[in-house]
Amino acid sequence: MMAAEELQAGAADFLAGTRVLFVEARYGSLRQVVQALKHLGVPCEAVCGPGEANTTLETDVGLCLGVTDLSDPGVILQELRYRFPALPWIEVPRAPHPAAAELARNISDRLKDHPYDVEVVDVIGRALASQWGSFGDVRSTHYLRRDGRVPETVCATVEVAGRGVWGRVAFAASEQVLYRQYRRSCGEEPVRADDVYDVAAEFANRLTGVIRRHYRLLGVPSTQSAPSTVVGRDLYQRPIADTPALMVEHRSITGDVIYVEWQLGTKPVGSAPPPYGQLPTGEPVYL
Amino acid sequence: MERPRILIVDDSTMARRELRKLLDHMCDLVEADHGAAGLACARTQRFDLVIVDLHMPVMGGIEFVRLVRGLPGYAEVPLFAVTTESNDEVMTRARAAGVDVWVHKPLQAAPLVRAVEQALVSGVRSSARVAP
Numbered sequence: 001m002m003a004a005e006e007l008q009a010g011a012a013d014f015l016a017g018t019r020v021l022f023v024e025a026r027y028g029s030l031r032q033v034v035q036a037l038k039h040l041g042v043p044c045e046a047v048c049g050p051g052e053a054n055t056t057l058e059t060d061v062g063l064c065l066g067v068t069d070l071s072d073p074g075v076i077l078q079e080l081r082y083r084f085p086a087l088p089w090i091e092v093p094r095a096p097h098p099a100a101a102e103l104a105r106n107i108s109d110r111l112k113d114h115p116y117d118v119e120v121v122d123v124i125g126r127a128l129a130s131q132w133g134s135f136g137d138v139r140s141t142h143y144l145r146r147d148g149r150v151p152e153t154v155c156a157t158v159e160v161a162g163r164g165v166w167g168r169v170a171f172a173a174s175e176q177v178l179y180r181q182y183r184r185s186c187g188e189e190p191v192r193a194d195d196v197y198d199v200a201a202e203f204a205n206r207l208t209g210v211i212r213r214h215y216r217l218l219g220v221p222s223t224q225s226a227p228s229t230v231v232g233r234d235l236y237q238r239p240i241a242d243t244p245a246l247m248v249e250h251r252s253i254t255g256d257v258i259y260v261e262w263q264l265g266t267k268p269v270g271s272a273p274p275p276y277g278q279l280p281t282g283e284p285v286y287l
Numbered sequence: 288m289e290r291p292r293i294l295i296v297d298d299s300t301m302a303r304r305e306l307r308k309l310l311d312h313m314c315d316l317v318e319a320d321h322g323a324a325g326l327a328c329a330r331t332q333r334f335d336l337v338i339v340d341l342h343m344p345v346m347g348g349i350e351f352v353r354l355v356r357g358l359p360g361y362a363e364v365p366l367f368a369v370t371t372e373s374n375d376e377v378m379t380r381a382r383a384a385g386v387d388v389w390v391h392k393p394l395q396a397a398p399l400v401r402a403v404e405q406a407l408v409s410g411v412r413s414s415a416r417v418a419p
Contacts, residue, residue: 131393186304195300202299205342206392209371213391216373223374226298226342 019043019060020107021087023053023068033067033092036104050080057084064144064244067092067107084147086239086263120211121248124260127210128250131203132181132258145245150235151259154178154197156204157229157237160264162222165215167240167264171204175231177256201227207260239263290315291407292333296325296351297340297369302392306338306369309396310403322346322354329355334364336406341370341381349377349384356385365406369394387411 022034022044034044045063047053057063057080066080066089081089092103125140155172173181178199182190190196204227212222230237239245245263291314297303303318310316317332319325323346325339337355341348348368355361367388368381378389388411390399 127393182301185301185308187308188304190300198300202301205299205371209373209392212371213373216375221374221376223377224342224371226344 019045019062019064021053021056021060021063021066022046023050023066032101033104033107036101037107040104042104042107053080054083057087062144063087065090065107081241085241086145086243086245088242088244120214120262121246123210123214124207124248124262125250127207128258128260131206132250132252141249141251143247143249145239145247145261148236148239150230150237151247151249152177152257153233154200154229154231155235155237156197156200156227158204158208158227159225160208160212160222161224162215162220164220165212165222165264167243167262169204169208169211169264170237170259170261171200171207172259172261173200173257177258180256197229197231201229203258211262211264240265291335292317293403294319294325294328294332294334294337295339296320296322296337296343296348298343299340302340302369305394309394309400313400313404314407322348322351325351326354329358329361333360336365336367336403337361338367338369338403339386341368341372341377349381349386352381352386353384363410365411367403367406369399 020037020042034046037044045056045060047056053066064087066087068089069092081087090107121140121142150172152172152174154175155170157168157170159168160166175193175196178196179190182196182199185199205224208224208227212224215222240263243263243265245261248260248262249257250260251257293310293314294317295303295306296319297306298320300320303320307316307318314335317328317334319328321343322339325337326346328334329337339348339351343351348370352366352368355364355366365387366385367390368386369390369392371392372378373391381389388402388406390402
């Protein structure tokens with residue numbers, strides 16, 4: 001089984017590999033910002049125009065923030081945002097100005113506030129390893145996702161709401177993978193198709209609970225909706241605007257693939273310890 | 288000797304079947320897929336212990352618990368909430384409604400089975416005294 005430390009290291013490498021996309025950054029202040037960011041150690045990718053940006057965003061999964069000084073950003077950004085709604089954008093004035101270094105620092109700080117702390121990747125990896133029968137040997141990959149394509153034929157989504165954390169968590173797998181998991185978990189054959197779909201819903205529910213508990217222990221409580229499930233091929237779901245979506249793809253040695261995506265915005269709201277303590281997973285707590 | 292009877296109320300088929308797999312050897316189980324169906328079972332049958340999920344359609348777990356506690360003979364029946372919920376406000380409401388034991392999903396088989404066995408043998412109050 002992949003150790004938690006390896007999972008965490010993988011997530012850290014992934015997050016360290018994210019880059020900022022600059023569109024039309026050859027002239028003026030943006031060029032200065034790119035240079036200042038590189039000086040701060042923030043990797044950047046510069047493209048010449050919206051067409052190239054479009055192509056780059058389709059293929060490069062490490063881009064986590066877009067910056068542009070395009071002279072007609074309204075139309076251009078509208079198109080890019082429509083195609084890649086989860087990618088946040090910063091618009092800067094085209095005219096050269098003396099605050100390039102400050103702008104670069106702001107962008108750098110924004111990247112440091114990335115909501116996808118590596119601990120959450122670790123939390124998901126541990127939860128799957130303990131609950132998902134065939135994932136005794138987990139191989140995880142992580143990438144930022146910008147389109148809304150549902151990666152498998154069954155996808156269950158749970159909404160998260162709170163003062164300090166909001167967004168949604170999705171769980172997707174094929175019907176065959178869910179069928180096998182039902183047999184493993186329940187020790188019997190599923191009777192109806194809904195029994196198979198219910199596996200996705202229940203896992204989305206449980207993983208959301210695990211992620212929320214992680215944030216709760218950080219002093220950020222939240223609540224969650226009941227799961228909703230879609231079934232079909234070539235489905236799309238609209239991502240939440242301006243909120244990066246992190247996809248964690250788990251592949252077992254038996255060939256089962258499951259996808260966990262979370263698209264959560266967060267802000268710290270204090271660190272008071274929760275009254276009921278740490279709620280150890282699965283241990284009964286007498287109220 | 289008559290086997291104990293447990294009512295499981297959860298909208299997830301998988302969750303109900305997992306509980307059945309864990310508890311089937313020691314008791315007779317009746318399943319309901321939401322609070323209203325569970326309440327109908329509790330009105331017409333006698334159970335020694337109730338396990339309920341909190342987030343369910345039609346009737347949620349807390350409302351179910353509140354109504355079950357009002358039924359004749361259910362004031363002292365051990366009541367377990369099995370849930371993904373970790374919100375303190377919800378826990379407080381669940382306790383006020385009458386939940387005795389809170390079990391966070393994903394389940395751990397051994398602690399859950401032990402807690403159920405203890406509750407069936409000596410009630411939830413004595414279980415609480417020996418809880419870690």
